[in-house]
Amino acid sequence: MISKEVFKEQFEKILILYPNWRIDFNDVKTALVWYKQFEHMDDERFVHMITSYIANDKFNPTVKGLLENDTAQQKSQSQLEHEKMLLGLGEGK
Numbered sequence: 001m002i003s004k005e006v007f008k009e010q011f012e013k014i015l016i017l018y019p020n021w022r023i024d025f026n027d028v029k030t031a032l033v034w035y036k037q038f039e040h041m042d043d044e045r046f047v048h049m050i051t052s053y054i055a056n057d058k059f060n061p062t063v064k065g066l067l068e069n070d071t072a073q074q075k076s077q078s079q080l081e082h083e084k085m086l087l088g089l090g091e092g093k
Contacts, residue, residue, distance in 0.1 A: 006043040007035055010050040014061055021060040037063045041070070048072040 011025055011034070025031045038046055052069035053061060 001039055002035075002041050002046045003043055004035070006046060007038065010047060014050065014054070017054055018060050034063075038066075045070065045072045 008025070011023075011031075015021060015023070015025065023030060023034070025034070038049075041049070049066055049070045049072065052071055053066050056069060057065055059065065
């Protein structure tokens with residue numbers, strides 16, 4: 001799940017780089033609606049998506065446009081479970 005701090009940092013960057021985008025992230029309701037669209041992502045994946053969008057798109061962001069830039073390689077469930085196991089062993093458990 002994406003952290004609220006990373007979400008805020010990345011959207012502050014977008015607001016600076018797309019000055020004509022009229023989204024008020026100081027409005028809690030607006031910020032929450034946008035956050036809900038991406039909450040399933042982890043921080044790394046979200047940052048990659050935002051970075052890719054900035055590099056590839058000249059128009060103000062939309063949910064669809066951002067998701068089209070969600071190109072980070074995703075790990076399978078078995079890869080995630082294996083990493084959890086390795087982390088558990090690495091911590092002396």
